[in-house]
Amino acid sequence: MKAIAITPGTKEVELVDREEPFIHAVDEIRIKVLQVGICGTDREEVSGGRADAPDGKNKLVIGHEMFGQVVEVGKAVTKAAKGDYGLFTVRRGCGECAACKNGRSDMCYTGKYTERGIKGADGYETEFVVDKEEYFVPVPESIKNIGVLTEPMSVAAKAIDEAMMIQAVRLGDFDDVTHWLKGKKALIAGLGPVGLLAALALRVRGADVLGMDIVDENSARPQVLKAIGGRYVNGKKINVEEIGKTIEYADFVFEAAGIAKLQFELIDTMAKNAIYMATGIPAEGRPLTMPGAELMQRLVLNNQIIVGSVNASRKHYEQAVNYLVKAKQQWPEAVDKIITHRYPFGKYDDALHNHGEDEIKVVIDWSRDGAK
Numbered sequence: 001m002k003a004i005a006i007t008p009g010t011k012e013v014e015l016v017d018r019e020e021p022f023i024h025a026v027d028e029i030r031i032k033v034l035q036v037g038i039c040g041t042d043r044e045e046v047s048g049g050r051a052d053a054p055d056g057k058n059k060l061v062i063g064h065e066m067f068g069q070v071v072e073v074g075k076a077v078t079k080a081a082k083g084d085y086g087l088f089t090v091r092r093g094c095g096e097c098a099a100c101k102n103g104r105s106d107m108c109y110t111g112k113y114t115e116r117g118i119k120g121a122d123g124y125e126t127e128f129v130v131d132k133e134e135y136f137v138p139v140p141e142s143i144k145n146i147g148v149l150t151e152p153m154s155v156a157a158k159a160i161d162e163a164m165m166i167q168a169v170r171l172g173d174f175d176d177v178t179h180w181l182k183g184k185k186a187l188i189a190g191l192g193p194v195g196l197l198a199a200l201a202l203r204v205r206g207a208d209v210l211g212m213d214i215v216d217e218n219s220a221r222p223q224v225l226k227a228i229g230g231r232y233v234n235g236k237k238i239n240v241e242e243i244g245k246t247i248e249y250a251d252f253v254f255e256a257a258g259i260a261k262l263q264f265e266l267i268d269t270m271a272k273n274a275i276y277m278a279t280g281i282p283a284e285g286r287p288l289t290m291p292g293a294e295l296m297q298r299l300v301l302n303n304q305i306i307v308g309s310v311n312a313s314r315k316h317y318e319q320a321v322n323y324l325v326k327a328k329q330q331w332p333e334a335v336d337k338i339i340t341h342r343y344p345f346g347k348y349d350d351a352l353h354n355h356g357e358d359e360i361k362v363v364i365d366w367s368r369d370g371a372k
Helices: 040-045 147-171 193-204 220-227 240-246 260-269 292-301 314-330 332-336 345-353
Strands: 002-006 013-017 028-038 065-073 085-088 114-116 128-132 136-138 185-189 208-213 231-234 250-255 270-278 305-308 339-344 361-365
Touching: 002 345, 013 345, 028 085, 028 147, 040 345, 065 128, 065 147, 085 147, 136 314, 147 193, 147 250, 147 270, 147 305, 147 314, 147 361, 185 193, 185 260, 193 208, 193 220, 193 250, 193 314, 208 220, 208 240, 220 231, 220 332, 240 260, 250 260, 260 270, 260 292, 314 332, 339 345, 345 361
Parallel strands: 185 208, 185 250, 208 231, 250 270, 270 305, 339 361
Antiparallel strands: 002 013, 028 065, 028 128, 028 361, 065 085, 085 136
């Protein structure tokens, strides 16, 4: 079967032949891959960035945002049947720490986890994959055209879930923690796929969403945001520190830009008792100079919290599916516009290296002929 593989640490990416996987254990599921999303991690990998091949190999099959259809299940499998739609999660625990032993490899203490398509395990840019039932997440047929968005939505779902739990503990005596985000002001910095999916989830929860980016207001991303009831702020026309003063301070900040300077500037947008979830991973760059004392004073005096969040547990994948189902019901046309480009697997080079101004989410389609 065909697969897209890289030689880690180089810019070498190619379509290779791999042995087709089959079920060998009673708890395994075999999936025909239909679509795999492309994200910044994939593009970093094919540019020679962080990636690790499986032990004993010099190539890594990339791809972690997968979606497909079940073609075979082991005898002990109870949560999936032939014909079902779904996906496998990305991270596999270290098997040593308490987090991983309790199904929370996203919170691994040792760092010895593997990640399919990223770190020590082949990914999903291939025709068929086999894995354990415990890593399978079902996706209803009603959202099969956007099921590939589940993994990036799980990143947003985890950040929102953690924020809700923290605020419930802090504010439970005097605020509505059951529906805490309803009516709250939420600022999203960075309207790439994860940022827009966070906007969907926050709007599903009833938040008043403000999205910030540096693209033209009439371009694709702001138009999707506005179609779901969000408001757009052009970061080229207003300074970050002015957002709270001139528009409104945010009860919830969701950072998805991965720009270190911006990540610190966003503290200026926070309301009293606000929580700020950082999900972007900035590249190394020049040292930053900032008013450290002023920033820390603000955090302390206003009871504000900043939390970093990465990866997701199975629970968050399930939450992601639920968000996508509800968003599809409320804003079907807007949700469909998040996937802007679909390439057959034979045109992987275009998918990985070409960036159009109207691009939001790029998908490699394994259900189509490789060249068409």
